[in-house]
Amino acid sequence: MFNKILIANRGEIAVRIIRACREMGIRTVAVYSDIDKDAIHTQLADESVCIGSAKAKNSYLNMQNILSAAVLKGVQAIHPGFGFLSENSTFAHMCTDCNIKFIGPDPETIEEAGNKSRAREIMINAGIPVIPGTEGVVETVEDALKEARKIGYPVMIKASSGGGGRGIRIVRKEEELKNAYETAKTESKAAFGDDSLYIEKLIENPKHIEFQILGDNFGTILHLGERDCSVQRKNQKVVEEAPSAIITDSLRKQMGEVAVKAARAVNYKNAGTIEFLLDKHGEFYFMEMNTRIQVEHPVTEMVTGIDILKEQLSIASGEKLSYDQSHIKIQGHSIECRINAENPDKGFMPSPGKIERLYVPGGNGVRIDSAVYEGYTIPPNYDSMIAKLIVHGKDRLEAISKMKRALEEFVIGGVDTNIDFQLKILNNKNFEKGKFDTSFIEKEILNRK
Structure with a gap:
């Protein structure tokens, strides 16, 4: 070690x-x-x-x-x-x-799996179901127009090195494509230093389901179950939970096996995530692979009892995973809310500044991952997320109740936050019933009068 x-x-x-x-x-x-x-x-x-x-x-x-x-x-x-x-x-x-x-994984794996367009090619060759789209990067606007016509509108223009919802544009009509392509290219260059783009068919209102992967240096690759990350705003996750309310045991087994197969296709080592889109017909498609620890990893830790950070350190130091797939058991339900210093009533404008009051919730099954303290000044230079509130309950309804209670206790004074916005999500009846997809926030929260 x-x-x-x-x-x-x-x-x-x-x-x-x-x-x-x-x-x-x-x-x-x-x-x-x-x-x-x-x-x-x-x-x-x-x-x-x-x-x-x-x-x-x-x-x-x-x-x-x-x-x-x-x-x-x-x-x-x-x-x-x-x-x-x-x-x-x-x-x-x-x-x-x-x-x-x-x-983390080997540099060669990052190059293959971390580049979204290259990862698509690898998964196609490995027999992994992928979203219909281009086989590689699209070099020019003219090529983009040709490929979009082949795929059929609506399409998504996506950054090859993308993440965090950046470098993505939805195009529903051909006349929108040129501007969308150019803005996505500019944003991708600024965010990732890489302006290469590819195009995928837009799957309307899917579920965003991801599987946590662990792989050691001795050929063992396994998954720790799924996370449902469908509650998003502008392709950025807001609430995550594990397990998904709609994934059956048989579908979990099927998707988990595909996730491990996808990781094996790039000889994956360390912690990573295979992300899928699940459509309304129950069909799932590989979307991308994240070759790093995820923001939402705590919900998986809470339901499996596995410390993913410690596993990362152990794998990197050359140790073998001490368990196999049969040892992974999902216990109870966990939900994570991302707490951001932002004002939802002003277009989610970031709210840097000094934290004048701070009270964090606690109690059985409540976890806070944060780096703020009373008197701390949130700088304007970085991401607005200042805390992650995670809860664990015996089932989904208990986890929802616990999260509501914890959010109501959470006090952050001096800056605006999205705590009340998170409560709106948790209090929504369709969220409670598990009836939501990636369009949930726009339809149920922002546009509901």
Whole structure:
């Protein structure tokens, strides 16, 4: 096992990694931008290093500065968390060149599975059901027009290196395509440094179901069940739960086997996620693979009892998984609400600023993953998510009741948050009945008078 690792991230995921390391006896090095000098992850880590100014490109995306800090502090490995450099194969290669273990899949796997258009090709060749679309990237607007006509409208233009809902445009008519293609290309370049795009058929109002994968270095790949991530706004997840309210045992077995097959197609090692779209007819399609830890991993931890962060560290250090698929049991139900510093009544405008009051909920089966504290100033430079509220109950109805209670207790003063918006979701009758898909927020919450 590693003696010391560096965490190339910030916020709640950095805190989550530090906690796992401390429990395993691993020393940690935090990196931070100058605006994050008072962030809690810098205080919880054993050591910390400033790596640049507030702009992410100068700090959390600055590979050279991060690796310089890693070499300076003598770490054996780097955990990238999620976002930033977590799916950057160049960074993973650079870690290897510096004789530092990248805690994640091999760089070659990131290149194959992390690139959405390339992953589609691999899955098609492996016999995995995929959404109808282009076989590779679409180089020009003219090519995009031709491919969209072949596929049939409506279509989705998607960034090959995409994630977090960025670089995606829905096109319903041919006259909308040129502008959508150009804006998606610009957004993708800005967000990921890669402007390559591909096109898929738009599956209307599907369920978004993802399977958590673990793979070690000895050929064992297994799944930890599914998460339902259908409650989204503009392709960004808002509420996640495990297991899904509509997935039967037989469908779980079928989708889980396909997920493992998909991971095996890219020789996957460490923690990852296979994402599917499930249509109203019960047909499911591979959408993409995320080659990193997911924001919503806690709901899987709550229903399986498996600490995914610790598994990541163990796998990266060369240890075998200590169990097989038959050992994975789903117990009860878990829900996660992402708590953002934003104002839903003003178009979800971010709300950075000083937290003047803070009371976090507790009690049996309630978990908070966060990096904020009373007096902390939320910077305007990064994602607006400031906490994840996770609950576990004996069944879905108990989990919903527990989440409502916890949300009602949660007090964050000084900035706007989406806590009341989350309560609207939890109080919705169709949500309670499990009758929702990716159009739920738009139809049931935002457009309901």
